[in-house]
Amino acid sequence: MKKTVLGIDVGGSTTKIVGFRENDGERTLITPQFVRAADPLTSIYGAFGKFTMENDLSPSSITRVMMTGVGSAFQQKPLYEGLDCRAVSEFQSVGLGGLYLSGLPEAIVVSMGTGTALIYAKRENDKTDIRYLGGTGVGGGTVIGLSRKMLGVDTVEHIEQLAKGGDLSQIDLRIGDITADPELSGNLDLTASNFGKLSDLATPEDIACGILNMVAETVGMMAVFAARNYHLSDVVLTGNLTTIEPIRTTLFGFEKNFGIRFHIPENAQYGTVIGAALSAL
Numbered sequence: 001m002k003k004t005v006l007g008i009d010v011g012g013s014t015t016k017i018v019g020f021r022e023n024d025g026e027r028t029l030i031t032p033q034f035v036r037a038a039d040p041l042t043s044i045y046g047a048f049g050k051f052t053m054e055n056d057l058s059p060s061s062i063t064r065v066m067m068t069g070v071g072s073a074f075q076q077k078p079l080y081e082g083l084d085c086r087a088v089s090e091f092q093s094v095g096l097g098g099l100y101l102s103g104l105p106e107a108i109v110v111s112m113g114t115g116t117a118l119i120y121a122k123r124e125n126d127k128t129d130i131r132y133l134g135g136t137g138v139g140g141g142t143v144i145g146l147s148r149k150m151l152g153v154d155t156v157e158h159i160e161q162l163a164k165g166g167d168l169s170q171i172d173l174r175i176g177d178i179t180a181d182p183e184l185s186g187n188l189d190l191t192a193s194n195f196g197k198l199s200d201l202a203t204p205e206d207i208a209c210g211i212l213n214m215v216a217e218t219v220g221m222m223a224v225f226a227a228r229n230y231h232l233s234d235v236v237l238t239g240n241l242t243t244i245e246p247i248r249t250t251l252f253g254f255e256k257n258f259g260i261r262f263h264i265p266e267n268a269q270y271g272t273v274i275g276a277a278l279s280a281l
Contacts, residue, residue, distance in 0.1 A: 166209025
């Protein structure tokens with residue numbers, strides 16, 4: 001039996017949408033999309049209209065729409081009359097999406113959005129165990145806010161471009177800067193204090209690099225602690241920050257120091273909305 005389910009992840013001004021076509025147990029992912037708009041309702045209808053038109057989907061061909069995200073509460077009625085729309089927990093969506101994209105049966109899944117959420121997720125046979133572990137307010141909002149105030153730049157693309165020319169030695173205090181203890185010889189490049197060595201000669205490129213590095217290290221260390229608590233070595237990273245190369249580089253650098261494998265699968269920025277759609281299947 002053929003059926004199509006959609007997932008919609010509603011942020012404050014950005015909405016992501018994805019679909020799965022299922023036929024006799026075989027699932028086909030429809031390429032995810034996102035739209036930006038001034039308010040959640042506009043972005044919901046904009047995403048739905050664009051997605052269904054570009055993928056030749058009529059409302060009658062859609063079995064169910066699963067909605068998640070902080071802005072989903074603004075949608076108080078079905079998108080179209082007779083269309084089955086349901087809310088799904090954002091944390092459940094993060095966990096399901098992370099396991100699906102990585103192909104792992106068990107992992108810590110990190111959603112790197114405006115803030116950061118950490119989820120324990122395990123799939124065994126047809127059952128899933130998903131637990132919200134907590135999070136941090138450090139995330140994409142931190143990057144944008146600090147960059148706007150310190151650099152006069154507030155677009156992720158410009159921040160990333162600046163950071164690629166930066167020098168962290170002008171920003172961060174490293175363990176090697178404050179000790180020569182031979183017991184720490186393997187960790188001398190680790191950060192002792194973010195922005196703890198901020199030079200008067202630091203350039204905008206250096207500062208942008210420092211901001212991204214601080215956010216990545218904060219998220220990375222929280223993920224390490226969560227993984228160790230569950231005796232795991234796999235962490236799946238999802239969310240918009242996974243697309244920023246300096247952040248990816250910092251996180252992958254954690255692997256050798258902390259014995260953790262960080263996974264950034266294809267479509268990682270769409271992990272939550274993919275998990276929302278999967279919850280209907």
